[in-house]
Amino acid sequence: MFLSFNNKPLLLILISIAMLMKHSNCIPTYNYHACRDPILQNASNSDIFQSDLTSLLGNLSLAASSKSFYNASISPRLYGLFLCRGDVSAETCKNCTITASQEIKSKCAWNSSGVIWYDECMVRYSKENFFGVAQTSPLVFVWNTNYENRTSPTETRLNAQALMYPLIQNASSSKRLFESRESTVYDDGSRRYGLAQCTRDIDLSSCESCLTLLMNKSDLCCKRKVGWRLLAPSCYIRYEKDIFYEDNLAPLVVSPNTPKPKLPCKDNRKRVKKLLILYMLIPITSCGLFYLIWSSNQLRKRQQQGEGFTDVIQVNNFRSSSRSYFKDQGMDATHEDNKEVQYFSLSTIKVATNSFSDDNKLGEGGFGPVFKGKLSNGKDIAVKRLSFKSRQGVEEFKNEVTLIAKLQHKNLVRLLGCCIDRNEKLLVYEYMANTGLDAFLFDQNKREKLDWPKREKIINGIARGLSYLHEDSRLKIIHRDLKASNVLLDEDMNPKISDFGTARIFCSDQIEATTEKVVGTYGYMAPEYALEGSFSVKSDVYSFGVLILEILSGRKNISFYRPGCGRDQTLTLISYAWRLWNDGKELEFLDHILVNACPIDVALRWIHIGLLCVQERPKDRPTMSSVILMLASSTSLPQPLAPPFSLSNYYDNISDQSSTTEEEDDDMEFQLSSIKSNDT
Template sequence: MIREIHSSQSPFLSSAIIFLTTIHLLVSSTTSQQQPTFNTAGCQDNSNSTTPPAYTSNLAALLNTLPRKASTATFSNDSAADGGVFSLYLCRGDVSLTTCAACVTQAAQVVQRRCPAHRAAIVWYDQCMLRYSNVSFAGRAEVQYRLLMWNTQNNTSPGETDNGALSLIYGLIDYVPYTGLMYGTNESESRGQPRYAMAQCTRDLSSGACLSCLEELNDASDRCCRGRIGWRILTPSCSLRYEQSLFYEIPPPPPQSPPGGEDDGAGGGGGNNTGKIAGIVGAIVVVTVAVMGIWYCSCFRRKKGRSAGGETSQEILLPDYDGSNHNAAIGIEVPGHENDREVHCYSLATVLAATNNFSNGNKLGQGGFGPVYKGKLQDGQEIAVKRLSLTSKQGLEEFRNEVMVIVKLQHRNLVRLLGYCLERGEKLLVYEYLANTSLDAFLFDPKKSKELDWEKRANIVEGTARGLMYLHEDSRLKIIHRDMKASNVLLDDQMNPKISDFGTARIFGGNQIEANTERVVGTYGYMAPEYALEGVISTKSDVYSFGILMLEIISGKKNRGSFDPSQASSLLLQAWELWSEGRGEELIDSNIAKNCPARWIHIALLCTQDDPAERPTMSAVVRMLGSKSDDELPRQLKRPFTAGGFTHVSDLSSSTSGTGTGFLTSDQSTGTS
């Protein structure tokens, strides 16, 4: 039954009306004046220039007026006089003015605190939404910034859930755009399972714009949410929500006139009046008990739902507010994964306590996507927390990608993701802590490199190769890492290697061999030529990067190249020239010169052939590394002509898209995002 909030005009006995209204207000004050539930806030910049002080002042003045307005109206679309600030707030159609004012008050405070120097921003609560901009948006349906949330409980029968959701949502889409409040709820029951839905538009929209907005969200829900037991999509102009538990306030039914009309006093005298009074009093008592019972059950149900999972929607999709080219929202889904390995959603308070509020003393390193901190949980477990930078344009995408990829994988040579945190605008990844930091911290340090004897280096090479082989061939997904380098190989207390940083990883289909991409990510000097120059990606791209890494481990030198042909050649070209002249031993680090076989240089050069078809697979590499025979190694290798053309003197990441580095490095050298 579709409901729209409206006022009653039906007459009733005045004493009963007053009493019941009082009871309803008492109940409403208890149930409706709940603490606003924060969802997310995003800062938007539509100008590269500094925000003028006058705009900031006008914005603060305007936002300070909104709570007072919200105490008398649940919607306002306004602009400051000559201030160039446009604002809008909208409270959910079922909340009281008191709740609306409280929500708008908090929203105005939060948006000023989180976005102090931004010309545009939006904040979503369960009970209200507030936004502002220096560009007028009145009457324009905007859906490019989205917040998607869905229930984290197990799904019920997808087909059954789809039918229930469709019938409710379609009814609301056809109805809500043509109502005064542009708000409506719908409910039904199937096989004893209640279903609830809500739709709402900002009231500055026309009916047609509201209809188009809701239809677009309905289409989006087809792609993300059908078959889930609860979900919502919020945009600046409209919203849809579907749950199997009640999440909105149900308005009381309008009072009805008693049958038979009013008594004129004739023929009954005082006896009839006494009976009517007794009847009225009895009715009031019955209704009062019923209302209080409903109130108690409602409160109990809400408390039980929140504690037992009845209201367990969790933010899984955040809009990219940092100005990237992505208009669509970016989803984070943590489905079932191998060996049912648990990935925990940590609270921000837990992470802050573990890292001493992200103190400098706990800082382990600085990557292209933000700093990494050491922490210790209450149970004594040590962790490493990657804090994605708010200024990183690819930070949210990396966060999504890393969670989605790594939770599906488990191998002794892959770093273990313990959990994540999405709260108060923070995007945090929590990993196992590895005491020996990253490979580059040892390999390129004159003193620490002496600790890497041949046995340790061979173990690192072979372990990294096995990790890549697992990604390419043995896991249930085919993963292309795309940024294999020394800083992304972490070392545990036994110096065993663990591949890290899956923020730029690419998932391939079962039979997929290669793909083309317009967005090249990775680190110059490690990129395969066909990927750096043409955007062609395959497992052989990682093989090339692994070959460069092998040369670095063998030589103890960083792969440095130059765009200037007059400068020194890259490590790859140096290795090829020495090997082709029979002087390969000159490349080997003096710390391991007595033990490192020259055939390993041959394997590394084979991995770095220009033609990907001439590079071995990682399983073949693992086999060659474990063998002492040279029979399977081709005698003739081609000179890597393209190697000097795209290596970079400072080992910076691609300027087209920065990447995250290994989070425990001494020399972070990725590009900006």
Template sequence: MYFAKGFLFLLPQTFLLFLLQFGFSQDTITISKPIRDGDVLVSKGETFALGFFSPGASTNRYVGIRYYRAPEQPVVWVANRDNPINDTSGVLSIDVHGNLLLHVEDRNQRIWSTNIVTQSSNNSTHAQLLDSGNLILVLNKTSEVLWQSFDYPTDTTLPNMKLGLDRTTGLNRILTSWKSKDDPGTGNCSYVLNTNSSSPELYLYKSNILWWRSGHWNGFGWSGVPPLSHPNYLFNFSIVNNQTETTTSWVELLPEIFSRLVVDESGSIQRFLSREGDQGWFSLGSAPLDRCDNYGKCGAFGKCQLQNDTEFECTCLPGFQPKSPSEWSLRNASSGCVRKRGQASICKSGDGFVKVENVKLPDSSFARVDEKLSLKECEQQCLENCSCAAYGVVDAKEEVGCLRWYGELIDTRVLNGGQNLYVRVDALELGHSMGFFANKRRLAILVVGLLVITSLLIFQFAHFLIKRKRKGRGRQPTLNSDVTASSTTFQDSQKLDEGIENLDLPFFDISTILAATDNFSFAKRLGQGGFGPVYKGQLANGQEIAIKTLSRSSRQGTEEFKNEVMLIAKLQHRNLVRLFGCCIHKEEKMLIYEYMPNKSLDLFIFDEIEGKIMDWRKRFEIISGIARGVLYLHQDSREKIIHRDLKASNVLLDATMKPKISDFGLARLFRDDQIEANTNRVVGTYGYMSPEYAMEGLYSIKSDVFSFGVLTLEIISGKRNNHYLTGSPYLNLIGHVWDLWMEGKALDIVDSSLAQVYSASEVLRCIQIGLLCVQEQAADRPTMAEIIFMLGNETTLPQPGKPAFINKRTINYGQDSSSSTRAPTSLNDVTISVIEAR
């Protein structure tokens, strides 16, 4: 993608020898015309060919699509990439259900299938290879396309092929690298269109770690990719982002060229170009190109700019300084930057914005987007919200649209042809950056401005006192109310106001919530959580929301509500649920979250039917996503936070099944130098609480690690930790897994719905990590940073010690030993158990 010269590695040709020998022109597979190993399907214009091949030095056989007339005939799609055939007996045909089926003829062994549900028979469909490189399965009578290879890309994207999410079907098209040049199996690198924000970006992952991003779409193209990487005289790029789909694609403008984009096993994206008659393929560029391309190279609020080899490339944005100067002196900027002293509570004190020119704007998943605002209106919107750290323009072509960042500014780098970023700073930093004090006239303006601001603050304080006095009168119990209950509610509300009155969080009017939920219609009710009922709503702008209400009968009260508002308002991470705001109306209190269409994790992993749609790859991604979310809480957020109630029902799933940790009502803040704390009120859920917390009230980051370990084992097994396991003498899942681990039979615990379609080594690694997390001694458990490393790297892991809570049960054969009480499965709401210490 970045401009660079080079050639694609040479791939061997195997099945094309058949083309040269026999000159087949067939482009269609029917019931009477299957494709056997040695046969070749060629598109009508002879642009692409389909057949069996063996990559590199491998002898395994795969069905793939290659270029036909282009140099070197590179493979662009593989059907059975993870299930090769070890001989030449493969056949690709139409089966009795009208599906395209790859099987071994002699042994009647199924290798791969389009696997669509249709009423069609084998006489009613045919498969055709198009000149676009798309293999389609078509209904004969209506010409309806039932399936297409473009919807299931491997490592290559071609012109007119979409990447991204089809919101009507849930299909998400991503690229994944080959394992090696000799193995087209699903590799460790993936290229994904992030659809979780209002401003999509392309992400490159390596071993589940975010490696590089494209920047948002700015009207010309991807803002983090220089114009030379996508010249407009060769290609036309487009993006669609609506309620139906969020996708990106590109087309060639010159008919005589061939082009493709490939993600390879080294963690690189490359765009290649060739023409018929050329000797090879030219690389138009690749990403990541340099050190500053690595995601988050300079940490939060850092800026990366390549210098000469002797100078460190990282600096802090205006108004910020290194969080750890000692690490920065060693050229390690991963800890990022923090506001300079005296600016921690910057807000409406003469503050303004410093323009940082020609940069790749920060990760837009931490930003809010309004495509209708002008740049001036964007500045005003940002200035009015104390949490707004920076702003920039969405569409650089039309100079319209507003990006506002309310969390950390991550992955900012200097880039030729980049955009302007406006970073919020206080008056002193603003004056320093703009040479303010070099001009006496400007100094006079500053003095007058400060006087005006002081007057406004005095006025606001007086207004606040009057408003608070009126609120107190308005909350007095009515004659028809229960006096005791009303007085308690009034005191709770007063405590709540004192905690969040000045918190910079959007407050929703009750009329907005009533309109969004059809007056809290029963049809909008999602379920019952620990706070109270949870409703689905839709705002006037189309944004779907979840409203969690605090019922009067809830076991959780004002403190938990206040705690959740004050904590989660400060958090911004893709694996944490996003809080849009709150609503307080008289005695009613509500939290407004982003809506999670797939509800909670326990709905899938503990349900035999739903569990079947969650394959091992998805489960592993969920485990890794939860780990990244907890690591953010422990280490990377502005505050060090212990969740204290991490469990399956508190992990919500978005439209693409990405996990988001929710429910911070029981969370607690830690100082950076604090190791553990003690509480007289033990809260949480049985089965997830660490022994030192459950028994002694001691909690630390290792308490969350224990809960993560339990959750990992539950995701792998599809069983609850605190439920009786048939055939096991142990009281819980931990004991059962430990017993199997010691016997060398740990894979016996794997959820039967996975049907042995998983990587045994990867599953064993996750089981071992889970057991390391639930060790009895907190000091023996790994940190979340170590867990992330263990999940993403094939290193030797330490052997786990004895877990906590693995006492064996005594079975009384005179009673029904299999009976147990089954906890209810949550919906989009969450449940919390509160246990008072004796």
């Protein structure tokens, strides 16, 4: 039997149901809350505090009708503010602020300070005046467990840094102190989305410091996590695989005359009419009412406990209380993590290098120029600026960053940090006062500074650094571009191997690999790599052999010219050394600077070792650990086999066809179409 619409009790029930459904669809997404400094509940001023808190939160809720940020005080006893996410609508902001104000009063009623975070807004109060002071404590990590795997080996730290640090700069320099952005992180078009925001009571500089600190702390919680956010009282950041923000930004202030925005949870009259008809029958009405009350309770529980798709940890002291947690999660928050590279902002590097002034330019390689810089703390740095025309792309850049960050050896150059900002890709190294070995070795005047003790130290240092890469580090690294310009010298002329843009990691049991894309410097490349795309640790040994011969002779391998006629004109340095060796005239091979200033027997022995390293077949070449023993001892050496004479004509052909100049370090890249294997 149908009931009349004049039945007022039924109409009230139905209206309540409709309102309940409307409200349940608008509940903001709770993240976390933190209450601090308990007050005595029986204190005489507790009633005053409760009254002040109610008044303050009421003022915040009222202001949310027309503002996205507002701070107020019940001076001088209580201070508070709310901040809505910069992209949400005015109605969403108001709903979230009202809900947050109610919940923080319920959860933190007997605490003198509290903060509560939702996806859409945050509300904060305190008895202390915190206006204008950037605060990052308490700090809360929240990461997304919505994905099947919480972490991904391909989710590199650099992906997040490349998106978030430029975003942080933009947010901290904007009027809204808010920025959202997306970027492509993989070749398949996969995208990542980021957001950064500060409360607008702090200044631009404080905002940048606050956001940067959060980004630095993200390394402790969120490495290789697909989605995460860090929440602090004065700022927060978020990084996700899926888009989570609106495209249109909410206005800073909505005036009373502004037309009401379209609401995400508007009152749908047709839906209400259908509900009125649907619930005319009392049994259905009862069931519906029961269900909605139950559903509302479930939503309320979610609001109180946090969404099921996030894990939350509150961290107040990173150096103590959090350490055991990180170890339990397989993450070590010890000093070891601090060895990883730092992200530098583009503005910081421009200031350090005087906007890449020519006066600061140290040199130029195939991948771009290198500049000297000085940080605000007085530390000297060297900045490699990837050329816009360089063949080194983002993948090579990331490869260099991630590789060097994991390598620690006194004969490897130390990478301090990096920067990816729009078209700029920059690497920040420790400054090496004497730049590259090539600057001394192939300069007629500077070469005189390389006496025998210095050359001896340089050869031994390069050998130890290369041996570490091949055998002693936790990763087996094939450098693939070892040459004089990639050996840097510090103020004491200690050598350090640099430039890992083309390096490759091998598995512990892997011996060799092949590639269709051969990238390196002719004159230093082993024949099997140059002609067939096959590389191994023995490819680096070949390059090291070329370096020994160059250091001992003071001549460059490629384009070596010998006066005479016929094929003598096209001799490489290797071929020249081999002929003199066979003719018993190897003393003629030594740099004239060394002839009367070095132990001749040691120098000739090292020429012998160099020839062993440049033998044509990889299996005939020694390992770097064996080379170190040979350099340090006087034991007999095996006779070297002939080096690859055929490469002389090969290099000449490449040189004739290439437009690359010697000033570009003879870098080359060419395709081997006959090779079908994949690069590793």
